[in-house]
Amino acid sequence: MNTNPNKKPIKVPFMDLYAGIRDSYPELIEKIGYLIKKTQFIGGEEIGCFEKEFADFCRAKRAVACSSGTDALILTLKALGIGHGDVVITVPHTFIATAEAISAVGARAAFVDIEQKYFTMDPEKLQQYIKEHPKEKIKAVIPVHLYGQMADMESICAIAGKAGIKVVEDAAQAHGAEIKGKRPGAFGDAAAYSFYPGKNLGAFGDAGAVVTNNESLAVKIKMLSDHGRIRKYEHEIEGFNCRMDSIQAAILRVKLKRLEKANALRIAKADIYNSMLKDRKDITCPQARENYKHVYHLYVVRVKERDKTIEKFKKAGVSFGIHYPIPLHLQPAYKYLGYGQGDFPISEKLSKEILSLPLWPEIEETTIEYICKNI
Numbered sequence: 001m002n003t004n005p006n007k008k009p010i011k012v013p014f015m016d017l018y019a020g021i022r023d024s025y026p027e028l029i030e031k032i033g034y035l036i037k038k039t040q041f042i043g044g045e046e047i048g049c050f051e052k053e054f055a056d057f058c059r060a061k062r063a064v065a066c067s068s069g070t071d072a073l074i075l076t077l078k079a080l081g082i083g084h085g086d087v088v089i090t091v092p093h094t095f096i097a098t099a100e101a102i103s104a105v106g107a108r109a110a111f112v113d114i115e116q117k118y119f120t121m122d123p124e125k126l127q128q129y130i131k132e133h134p135k136e137k138i139k140a141v142i143p144v145h146l147y148g149q150m151a152d153m154e155s156i157c158a159i160a161g162k163a164g165i166k167v168v169e170d171a172a173q174a175h176g177a178e179i180k181g182k183r184p185g186a187f188g189d190a191a192a193y194s195f196y197p198g199k200n201l202g203a204f205g206d207a208g209a210v211v212t213n214n215e216s217l218a219v220k221i222k223m224l225s226d227h228g229r230i231r232k233y234e235h236e237i238e239g240f241n242c243r244m245d246s247i248q249a250a251i252l253r254v255k256l257k258r259l260e261k262a263n264a265l266r267i268a269k270a271d272i273y274n275s276m277l278k279d280r281k282d283i284t285c286p287q288a289r290e291n292y293k294h295v296y297h298l299y300v301v302r303v304k305e306r307d308k309t310i311e312k313f314k315k316a317g318v319s320f321g322i323h324y325p326i327p328l329h330l331q332p333a334y335k336y337l338g339y340g341q342g343d344f345p346i347s348e349k350l351s352k353e354i355l356s357l358p359l360w361p362e363i364e365e366t367t368i369e370y371i372c373k374n375i
């Protein structure tokens with residue numbers, strides 16, 4: 001994760017994952033050891049318990065554990081019956097997995113631009129796309145809850161509802177984010193979560209989950225994730241092998257107990273950044289929407305002269321990230337969609353200004369001070 005071409009010792013890492021594990025280390029080792037002795041590697045009670053506990057955390061009815069956030073998106077689109085000839089709308093300012101899931105089920109991704117202030121899907125652009133493409137088989141929209149803050153779900157769900165299209169939330173970066181107390185999974189038809197190690201809730205490898213209030217959708221997704229079966233050797237439909245490992249479920253159950261606290265710490269540390277940077281005219285701090293709970297998966301600022309800041313950071317040994325430097329519509333992989341420079345001006349402009357500063361729940365205030373001094 002640390003790229004330091006000057007080969008100077010890195011003083012500040014981009015994140016410190018072990019800091020969030022240290023206290024739970026004995027419990028984690030004991031649980032893993034127990035499962036090894038029991039040879040419980042696939043399925044079993046850890047999976048069911050995690051699903052119940054994570055659904056409760058999301059304040060939703062069901063969670064289905066699976067192998068990754070990407071697979072959570074694919075399983076959801078598949079379960080909603082989306083496939084060849086269909087169009088799914090999302091944003092170009094996201095991680096590629098959001099769009100990959102759309103093509104993985106045979107559908108085509110269509111992009112709409114984001115809101116400059118919040119980095120998430122602009123509902124007006126969604127409305128406009130639907131209006132301007134009456135002949136397309138638009139089946140779903142995937143708003144992305146980026147950096148820890150949810151997209152404007154009230155507007156997006158209202159637009160999608162009128163147009164008769166499904167809403168699949170990409171909640172890979174938004175465990176515990178809220179709009180008026182509601183969390184991802186309770187707004188759209190379903191939300192896809194990732195437990196990639198660096199996410200707000202991270203496994204010790206790849207893992208993901210789909211969260212939904214729709215019971216029959218949950219049953220279908222569970223079946224699809226496990227070879228389309230309900231019981232051993234009884235296959236209702238053709239599915240995939242997208243299960244979560246039992247060991248990952250056990251690890252996630254231990255880490256889930258600390259997630260509310262870890263999110264509260266992230267918010268507190270983001271507040272420290274905000275107050276230290278508030279007088280800087282050349283830096284735009286992340287904006288939290290009113291009535292929204294932002295859980296700061298990443299602390300992303302906008303800087304006018306990013307190259308200069310990066311040089312300073314490198315000299316000072318401060319690690320950083322850029323999420324994401326090339327919008328999806330300009331990626332070689334999506335050339336075939338036929339988009340070009342200038343199609344999504346906000347995404348293009350922001351991709352040149354964004355800078356992710358080091359943030360993890362346990363980061364010290366003095367470290368934040370050091371970073372702010374060197375920005």
Ligand SMILES: *Cc1c(COP(=O)(O)O)cnc(C)c1O
Binds near residue numbers: 068071
């Ligand atoms: C991490 C991430 C994904 C993919 O999750 P994986 O578990 O790595 O497959 C999807 N969308 C967004 C926005 C992400 O940040």
